[in-house]
Amino acid sequence: MLRSSFRSVPVLCALFLGLPTGLIDGGRAVAASSPDGAPVVFTARDFGFTGPDRIPAGLTTMQVVNKGQDAHHVQLVKLLQGKTAKDFQAALKAEPDRLPRWIKYVGGPNAVLPGAEATATMHLTEGDYLLLCLIPDKQGVPHMALGMQKALSVTGGKPALVSEPKAGVTITLADYRFVPSQPITAGPHTIRVVNHGTQPHEVVVLKLDPGASARDFGAAFEPGASGPPPGKPVGGVVGLETGEHAFFTARFEPGRYGLICFFPDPVTGKPHFMHGMTSEFTVQ
Ligand SMILES: [Cu+2]
Known part of the structure; x- marks a missing residue:
């Protein structure tokens, strides 16, 4: 399982297949209201993310809880130049062998096995983001092409954290x-x-x-x-x-x-x- 999860990363860029429309959750905006320092939690399944649609800008701790049968992570990308989730899908259809240039890689909690969780903290500025899982399945199809894309709006407001964590x-x-x-x-x-x-x-x-x-x-x-x-x-x-x-x-x-x-x-x-x-x- 894990083997297949990572096997095709070397050719990841060649494997973005045409994305069906409507994969990105267009549901209601739900603001995350977390107490001080509490992580914003996203659940990963085969194949999709659930979690808040909107969170405050600022220093943000994000947790991925893997409830799937395969390894998953959250690659958070910021959409630049006013691009939208739909633009992202269209760009991948037009040029399936690469991710568009107008995204910025902003971290996210990395891969864990089913039943485990991972946490990462990043500075998030206001804007439109996508959560992606770039890990491929057994056939080499990245999980994002199977539905593991989620739009996330980062807006003004009070962030859960005000100072960076102390790192040894x-x-x-x-x-x-x-x-x-x-x-x-x-x-x-x-x-x-x-x-x-x-x-x-x-x-x-x-x-x-x-x-x-x-x-x-x-x-x-x-x-x-x-x-x-x-x-x-x-x-x-x-x-x-x-x-x-x-x-x-x-x-x-x-x-x-x-x-x-x-x-x-x-x-x-x-x-x-x-x-x-x-x-x-x-x-x-
Ligand atoms: Cu590297």
């Missing part, structure tokens, strides 16, 4: 590597992620099987690979633009972990892990 560790994203500021210890952590690369990057945190590397995990999704990936995704932050930062929270148990980026390189088309964007660490 920063993971810097570069072309093509992860640079942690210090070792990650056992227990719960809030981790700051900043992209100092020249293109969007993500960080997927992996709980690795004994003896496995993050590169081994990535290799399980390359064409022709067989067998399940040696580990599982336990969150992180999905694609972030150059210069942007976000936070995620995760609880680390003693053991072996990895970091990996599946974002495709615009020149080679290969996922960044094939350019070396993986690393491992041991939590004592």
